[in-house]
Amino acid sequence: MERLYLEDLHVGQKLVSGEREMTAETIKAFAGEFDPQPFHTDEAAAKDSFFGGLAASGWHTMGVTMRLLVDGGLPMAGGLIGAGGEISWPRPTRPGDVLHVVSVIEKIVPSRSRPERGMITVRSETLNQRGEVVQVLVSRMLAFRRS
Amino acid sequence: MERLYLEDLHVGQKLVSGEREMTAETIKAFAGEFDPQPFHTDEAAAKDSFFGGLAASGWHTMGVTMRLLVDGGLPMAGGLIGAGGEISWPRPTRPGDVLHVVSVIEKIVPSRSRPERGMITVRSETLNQRGEVVQVLVSRMLAFRRS
Numbered sequence: 001m002e003r004l005y006l007e008d009l010h011v012g013q014k015l016v017s018g019e020r021e022m023t024a025e026t027i028k029a030f031a032g033e034f035d036p037q038p039f040h041t042d043e044a045a046a047k048d049s050f051f052g053g054l055a056a057s058g059w060h061t062m063g064v065t066m067r068l069l070v071d072g073g074l075p076m077a078g079g080l081i082g083a084g085g086e087i088s089w090p091r092p093t094r095p096g097d098v099l100h101v102v103s104v105i106e107k108i109v110p111s112r113s114r115p116e117r118g119m120i121t122v123r124s125e126t127l128n129q130r131g132e133v134v135q136v137l138v139s140r141m142l143a144f145r146r147s
Numbered sequence: 148m149e150r151l152y153l154e155d156l157h158v159g160q161k162l163v164s165g166e167r168e169m170t171a172e173t174i175k176a177f178a179g180e181f182d183p184q185p186f187h188t189d190e191a192a193a194k195d196s197f198f199g200g201l202a203a204s205g206w207h208t209m210g211v212t213m214r215l216l217v218d219g220g221l222p223m224a225g226g227l228i229g230a231g232g233e234i235s236w237p238r239p240t241r242p243g244d245v246l247h248v249v250s251v252i253e254k255i256v257p258s259r260s261r262p263e264r265g266m267i268t269v270r271s272e273t274l275n276q277r278g279e280v281v282q283v284l285v286s287r288m289l290a291f292r293r294s
Contacts, residue, residue, distance in 0.1 A: 034210035036217055037226045050228055050289070058229055059206070059213050063181035066206050070183055079184045081197055082205055084283075088231030136231075142197070 003077035006118045006143040009105050017073025017101040020064050022056055024095035030060040055092035061099070061135050062087060065126045068101045074122065078144040083119070085139030091132060098129040106138070118143050150224035153265045153290040156252050164220025164248040167211050169203055171242035177207040202239035208246070208282050209234060212273045215248045221269065225291040230266070232286030238279060245276040253285070265290050 024043070031040030035057035038045035046054040069080055093099065107121035120143045126135040171190070178187030182204035185192035193201040216227055240246065254268035267290045273282040 034214050035227075036214070039226065050225070057213070059210050063206050063210070066204070067181050067183070078197070079186065080182075082236070084233070084235030086231070086233045089229070 001072050001075050003075050004143075005077045006108070006110065006120075006145045009108055009120060009143060011105055011108060013105040015074055015103045017068035017103075018071060019098050019100045020068055022060075022064065022093055022095060022097045022099060024054060027054060027056045027060060027093075027095055030063065031057050035059060051092055054095055056094070056097075058087070058089045058093075058135070061089065061093045061126060062137070064099055065101050065124065065135060065137060068099070068126075069103070069124065073101045074103050074124070076141070076143060077146075078142065081142040083140045083142070085137055087135065087137050089135050091134055093128070093134045097134070099126050099134065101126050108143070116145050116147060118145075148219050148222050150222050151290075152224045153255070153257065153267075153292045156255055156267060156290060158252055158255060160252040162221055162250045164215035164250075165218060166245050166247045167215055169207075169211065169240055169242060169244045169246060171201060174201060174203045174207060174240075174242055177210065178204050182206060198239055201242055203241070203244075205234070205236045205282070208236065208240045208273060209284070211246055212248050212271065212282060212284060215246070215273075216250070216271065220248045221250050221271070223288070223290060224293075225289065228289040230287045230289070232284055234282065234284050236282050238281055240275070240281045244281070246273050246281065248273050255290070263292050263294065265292075 028041050039049035039051045040057045043054050103122050103124040106123050110118040124137045125133050175188050186196040186198045187204045190201045250271040257265040271284045272280050
């Protein structure tokens with residue numbers, strides 16, 4: 001996997017990840033540990049809930065998004081080191097959904113005090129198999145120059 | 148656990164969660180699944196990295212924060228249903244850190260079209276055992292009225 005340095009990036013650059021399926025089993029396992037609410041852990045209870053059926057925790061969708069980015073969706077040299085970001089979930093992630101992530105470089109700011117690095121802003125949309133956006137993450141992360 | 152409805156909330160209201168310890172084992176297990184980067188999975192490799200030692204994935208800190216909120220840190224009636232938010236990590240979470248979450252209600256906006264609900268903005272700071280903030284999450288979530 002070719003790694004991207006600061007000088008390899010340009011605004012508008014688009015990167016596409018591989019895919020990952022969300023199963024009822026993994027949705028319930030994640031929720032059992034980090035977000036144990038009935039609409040994430042129990043099909044029957046979920047039916048009568050706000051979601052109208054089992055839905056993944058938004059943080060599970062985020063975790064899988066991160067995994068897809070680490071596995072080649074955003075191959076930053078030096079790793080994916082985020083300072084923070086904004087996240088939203090336009091619609092739920094459901095069992096059987098197959099997710100992938102499309103990232104676009106939105107901003108590149110070389111550091112004035114540390115010439116070997118910069119800060120980039122990346123918009124990563126997580127889409128299901130119908131091309132519907134289930135999560136939007138706009139993150140600020142480090143980028144390193146070739147030394 | 149007493150559940151909070153829209154009419155129980157006021158701006159400035161503060162809620163405090165229980166605690167959860169982050170161990171090297173859970174840090175590496177989470178990272179192995181969702182964020183497999185050396186500084187999250189391997190003590191020796193982490194020493195020579197940007198983090199200077201093993202650090203939890205920010206999304207792991209977020210997952211544990213969510214668990215602390217669900218377990219009583221933010222006991223919203225109808226559940227914790229987030230529309231999105233902003234997240235940042237002022238410093239890393241390390242093995243042995245004991246986290247808790249302090250949440251403050253920042254904004255309450257009753258829905259005009261759906262009188263039974265509203266949208267609230269909550270600032271949740273995740274702190275370690277020294278009172279240092281390791282994560283700031285400002286989230287927008289649903290609140291329901293008593294029916």
